[in-house]
Amino acid sequence: MKFTITREQLQEGLGAVAAAIPAKTTLPVLANVLLEATKQGIRLSGTDLDIAVSTTVPAEVDAEGAVTLPAKKLVDIARELPAGPVRFAAAGEARVSIECGRSKFKLLGLPREEFPSFPAVKFDGAWKAAAGVVHKLVGHVAFAASTEESRPILNGVLWELRPDRMRMVATNGHRLAKMDVPAKGGSTADLIVPPKALEQIRRLFAAEDAIEVAKSDNHIGFRAGGTLVFSRLIEGPYPNYEQVIPRENDKAATVDKAAMAAALRRMSVVASDQTHRIRLAFAGGAVKFSVQTPDLGEAQDELPVTYEGEPLEIGFNAMYLLEILKYMPTDEVRLTFKAPERASTVEPVGWNDPASYMALVMPLRLVD
Amino acid sequence: MTAKIAVLAPRVADQIAAGEVVERPASVVKELVENALDAGAGAIRVAIENGGRTLIRVSDDGDGMGREDAELALARHATSKIRDPADLIGVATFGFRGEALPAIASVARFELETSPDGRAGTRIGVVGGKRDAVADVVRQRGTTVTVRALFFNTPARRKFLRAQATETRAVVEVLTVLALTRPDVAFTLTSDDRSLIDVPPAAGQLERVRALWGAGLADTLLPVAHCEGPLEVRGFAQRPAQARPAGRKGYVFVRGRPIRDPFILRAGEAGYRSTIAPGDRPSLILFLDLPGDAVDVNVHPAKLEVRFREKFFVEQVVEEAVRRALGPLAAAAPLGVGGLGPGIGGAWADVGAVAPGGPPGELFPREPLTPDTRPPAPLLQVFDTYLLFQTDSGVAIVDQHSAHERVLYETVMRQLSGDGAPAQRLLLPLTVEFTPPELDAIETQRELLRRVGYEIEPFSGRTVVVHTAPNPHPRFDAARCLQELVADLAGGRFGGWANRLERFAATFACRAAIKAGQRLELEEMRELVGRLLTATLPAHDVHGRPTIVQLPKEELERRFGRS
Ligand SMILES: Nc1ncnc2c1ncn2[C@@H]1O[C@H](COP(=O)(O)OP(=O)(O)OP(=O)(O)O)[C@@H](O)[C@H]1O
Ligand SMILES: [Mg+2]
Numbered sequence: 001m002k003f004t005i006t007r008e009q010l011q012e013g014l015g016a017v018a019a020a021i022p023a024k025t026t027l028p029v030l031a032n033v034l035l036e037a038t039k040q041g042i043r044l045s046g047t048d049l050d051i052a053v054s055t056t057v058p059a060e061v062d063a064e065g066a067v068t069l070p071a072k073k074l075v076d077i078a079r080e081l082p083a084g085p086v087r088f089a090a091a092g093e094a095r096v097s098i099e100c101g102r103s104k105f106k107l108l109g110l111p112r113e114e115f116p117s118f119p120a121v122k123f124d125g126a127w128k129a130a131a132g133v134v135h136k137l138v139g140h141v142a143f144a145a146s147t148e149e150s151r152p153i154l155n156g157v158l159w160e161l162r163p164d165r166m167r168m169v170a171t172n173g174h175r176l177a178k179m180d181v182p183a184k185g186g187s188t189a190d191l192i193v194p195p196k197a198l199e200q201i202r203r204l205f206a207a208e209d210a211i212e213v214a215k216s217d218n219h220i221g222f223r224a225g226g227t228l229v230f231s232r233l234i235e236g237p238y239p240n241y242e243q244v245i246p247r248e249n250d251k252a253a254t255v256d257k258a259a260m261a262a263a264l265r266r267m268s269v270v271a272s273d274q275t276h277r278i279r280l281a282f283a284g285g286a287v288k289f290s291v292q293t294p295d296l297g298e299a300q301d302e303l304p305v306t307y308e309g310e311p312l313e314i315g316f317n318a319m320y321l322l323e324i325l326k327y328m329p330t331d332e333v334r335l336t337f338k339a340p341e342r343a344s345t346v347e348p349v350g351w352n353d354p355a356s357y358m359a360l361v362m363p364l365r366l367v368d
Numbered sequence: 369m370t371a372k373i374a375v376l377a378p379r380v381a382d383q384i385a386a387g388e389v390v391e392r393p394a395s396v397v398k399e400l401v402e403n404a405l406d407a408g409a410g411a412i413r414v415a416i417e418n419g420g421r422t423l424i425r426v427s428d429d430g431d432g433m434g435r436e437d438a439e440l441a442l443a444r445h446a447t448s449k450i451r452d453p454a455d456l457i458g459v460a461t462f463g464f465r466g467e468a469l470p471a472i473a474s475v476a477r478f479e480l481e482t483s484p485d486g487r488a489g490t491r492i493g494v495v496g497g498k499r500d501a502v503a504d505v506v507r508q509r510g511t512t513v514t515v516r517a518l519f520f521n522t523p524a525r526r527k528f529l530r531a532q533a534t535e536t537r538a539v540v541e542v543l544t545v546l547a548l549t550r551p552d553v554a555f556t557l558t559s560d561d562r563s564l565i566d567v568p569p570a571a572g573q574l575e576r577v578r579a580l581w582g583a584g585l586a587d588t589l590l591p592v593a594h595c596e597g598p599l600e601v602r603g604f605a606q607r608p609a610q611a612r613p614a615g616r617k618g619y620v621f622v623r624g625r626p627i628r629d630p631f632i633l634r635a636g637e638a639g640y641r642s643t644i645a646p647g648d649r650p651s652l653i654l655f656l657d658l659p660g661d662a663v664d665v666n667v668h669p670a671k672l673e674v675r676f677r678e679k680f681f682v683e684q685v686v687e688e689a690v691r692r693a694l695g696p697l698a699a700a701a702p703l704g705v706g707g708l709g710p711g712i713g714g715a716w717a718d719v720g721a722v723a724p725g726g727p728p729g730e731l732f733p734r735e736p737l738t739p740d741t742r743p744p745a746p747l748l749q750v751f752d753t754y755l756l757f758q759t760d761s762g763v764a765i766v767d768q769h770s771a772h773e774r775v776l777y778e779t780v781m782r783q784l785s786g787d788g789a790p791a792q793r794l795l796l797p798l799t800v801e802f803t804p805p806e807l808d809a810i811e812t813q814r815e816l817l818r819r820v821g822y823e824i825e826p827f828s829g830r831t832v833v834v835h836t837a838p839n840p841h842p843r844f845d846a847a848r849c850l851q852e853l854v855a856d857l858a859g860g861r862f863g864g865w866a867n868r869l870e871r872f873a874a875t876f877a878c879r880a881a882i883k884a885g886q887r888l889e890l891e892e893m894r895e896l897v898g899r900l901l902t903a904t905l906p907a908h909d910v911h912g913r914p915t916i917v918q919l920p921k922e923e924l925e926r927r928f929g930r931s
Contacts (some may be wrong), residue, residue, distance in 0.1 A: 146846060147843070173795050174795060315790065362792065365821075
């Protein structure tokens, strides 16, 4: 293996894969980046076994071949090198010399055979999506996935692909986020994707890229330009969330998002660290906030709202509400309710976007 | 007709009195040593032979007596310690009845040698209550009482004496207790020429404890110092994690007087609620001080009991005093106690030492660690189980599960007795399957389950559906916690807990807490440690294990040769 590459190309390639390489690992080869010199250029790959990223950057290849090198050292070297062409040459199966100007390094790697092979995902017949659309879906939904490990399905984000739309849904069993965007073509599929993989998509692909998405039995692959991302899929089926989305909420309040968030934050100061329980009382043209924490104290606040329906008192985890408000794309939001023990919804008001978005939050039991 | 009633001859009266005061050799030692202490002795030597049957000798270097006093001392109701009933209130001496010496002398071959000045001395012999000789002797200042052939003239009593080893043990016990009350006095005890106790004058009670029982016990003790109204409680309570089911020491002193009071000890143990494994008995050494008129010391022939005017109040304050002793972070076990190596653990060991001549207010000069709700960075998690951080005086190592258990236990106790925890309604209700006994447990504990946050309804067959769940931390697994909690309740785990609420809270806390092996975010660690430090009993979990182990800075310095 022998090739010459510019420092910038090397840094770009490493930057793409380095984030997929685990900082701590029990399998030494996973701390390495795989370098493959082919006629197309240099392919760099990294994986933590859950997610794999690979990208190809142009280079002048004199002799093909492959080797793995410690990712962190390589990144550090690339950063410190002077500008100019960098020459890589394999000396034996796991020893590489790197030269740039008068700087010379010899790095010990591991044979490429030890590097795990990538999942076989075929991209023929792949779905196509604008990266910007996927970013929007991920950016508004992934936060709601569970971080607790007892129900692995809820750790994932459900991605529904339909002939006329794409939808993402995530929930931790206490709150849920869902977004639909119109789409054209493609077949029907339900994928449960780890948020970590979606995070890589957001990081690696620019909004204007066209992404191809393909799946095998238990993997999903994304491709745009010379960059590929693979991830394990989480095995389904995803819980029947449609059934828990309330259809008959007959009370609705429209509030200013920033004012509501500010009031919630004020209340949280006095809410218990553990449950963040606050009480909201809607009646007439106002919502009253109140919180009482034994051993600490209490607080009240009030905001004007447009409210239709019978008066209602309901308890929430303030953190869940605040988080949902953070992702709401409009200045005003609409909340709907049925009863103090039933699901509430939050939606943007007057969002000028083809997408439709809603979040749902389960109340906390109130005690009187 | 001659009268049927006769006033008893003094000798008979003395023997009857002896029946109450002098039960066994240990009671003789107790009376004689108390007399020596009352006489201001600085060193007291006790020798016994054959468990005290053959010989008991108590020598002191106290005030001694002149001839006239010595003769009077042996008369019934002769005492130098009180004059009229009013003096009984708040009496500060051990003796006040003027009964002990004549009683002992009436049931033994008795000899008193005493000198008030180290020149002229008196020897008086008494055999079975009959004075046989008064003679001049030359001796040092002080008094020596020799009691031979105890109960030689009351065979019935003698028959009740136990094996020599048992009687010897009773003597050791009596002297140990008196040695605890007066650490400033030196004590020795020899039994058949074997030395059983030899303690020099000590600077404080803890030093005396160490001299009597060794560092093995002393290093497990936490200082008790609490005052409420007229009552002051001082002394030592054992660290919960070091309490064992057997072999504990339990001593109560009132106004410097050793007493037997199981209720006070029990009140002290109640202070350990929720910090100790059921069945473990912590060592407690408690010195109660209160005004003389709040306690009657003259209610028991051997003065082993006292009567408090407000017994309930006393018990309450004792419980509170012990509870407070367990509170501060310093109550956390230092690294090494329990035998990692010699000398380790000394850093907390002198907390109870009395500075010689220091004002009594500084009996326990060490400040408890001030709980800072924000643990200082860096905060490090190791083995995904322990959290390390720096404190004012060393390195604290926290067990994340135990710590969270303690925090949750305290929260849950409030919720169980108050109006309940905030329960999170579930978007996707859980269905969980149980065995028939578990379903019974759910039925009987339904209200408590509801208060911690579980609203459960029967579903079908053995399955229940869960509509609401607690949410104590982001990694909380509501279904698993419920399964384990119900299995524990059905299986009688924590059965040793007397109180149903406490049992439930302990079980819930154990099951709901963050587990060992869970990696935590920095923010989570901060919150956990912060909440632990503001808990009432941060240093102990609900199973009697420590939540915090301290590596004292002094110990690091010692190890690295910096001290
Ligand atoms: N070791 C001693 N040194 C000096 N005086 C002593 C000593 N032992 C006894 N006495 C004197 O003898 C008196 C009688 O002692 P005795 O023990 O019989 O009665 P007490 O100590 O006054 O009361 P109690 O019966 O409650 O012990 C004491 O009051 C004290 O004055
Ligand atoms: Mg006496």
